[in-house]
Amino acid sequence: MLEMLLQPETWIAFLTLTALELVLGIDNVIFISILVDKLPNTQREMARRIGLFLAMFMRIGLLFLLSWIVGLTAPLFTALTQEISGRDLILISGGMFLLWKSTMEVHQLLEGAEGHTSSGVRATFGAVIFQIILIDMVFSLDSIITAVGIVDEIAIMVGAVVASVGLMLLFASAIGRFVSAHPTIKMLALSFLFVIGMVLVADGMDHHVPKGYIYFAMAFSVGVEMLNIRLRKKQTAPVNLREAYSREME
Secondary structure, three states: OHHHHOOHHHHHHHHHHHHHHHHHHHHHHHHHHHHHOOOOHHHHHHHHHHHHHHHHHHHHHHHOOHHHHHHOOOEEEEEOOEEEEHHHHHHHHHHHHHHHHHHHHHHHHHHOOOOOOHHHOOOOHHHHHHHHHHHHHHHHHHHHHHHHHHOOOHHHHHHHHHHHHHHHHHHHHHHHHHHHHOHHHHHHHHHHHHHHHHHHHHHHOOOOOOHHHHHHHHHHHHHHHHHHHHHHHOOOOOOOOOOOOOHHHO
């Protein structure tokens, strides 16, 4: 173990995998933030921490079941000339759950009764934790498959998972408060979850969409929304995007 820690390749693999786990975990943090927003303020932080700890233990548990994960890629049956494996079923069902959940949340935000917005509709603590467990399973499977494809040493994988979840715990509360305080960000986050659901369903049907495109679109959308939020906070005249037309220039 000590010899492995002294090798630069070990630390490069650890840092790379930790960064990837963080990127793959952002959508999980957003989903948890939206779910716990339905709970009373006194229960939100506890639910958020439980959700992230469940994600960590689920990922570590799956790391020790690598042979089972490999077996999930074997075809179980064929539907419409498409071979479906256990992994495909998990991704498709998880994607459908995300599509359903994000659609219902958007509907509640836009069409809910006056005074009963999505953040105001209370849910039970157990129901929120159950939904977090369901989606943690899907995101954990995706994360572990990525880890197995990058690193061979299980110790490095476990260390990267623990480090990434620790970093997410540091920022999860701030992300949750920010999403809750800005309705437009919440709508944007729900749109992200809808897209991720579509990607999971497509991936389960062997139509792979490069994740880089998805993350770039998300980062660009968030950047534009940050500019919008900053402009809305300013109590000044609207920004002029062009110079006033002057006849003297003719």
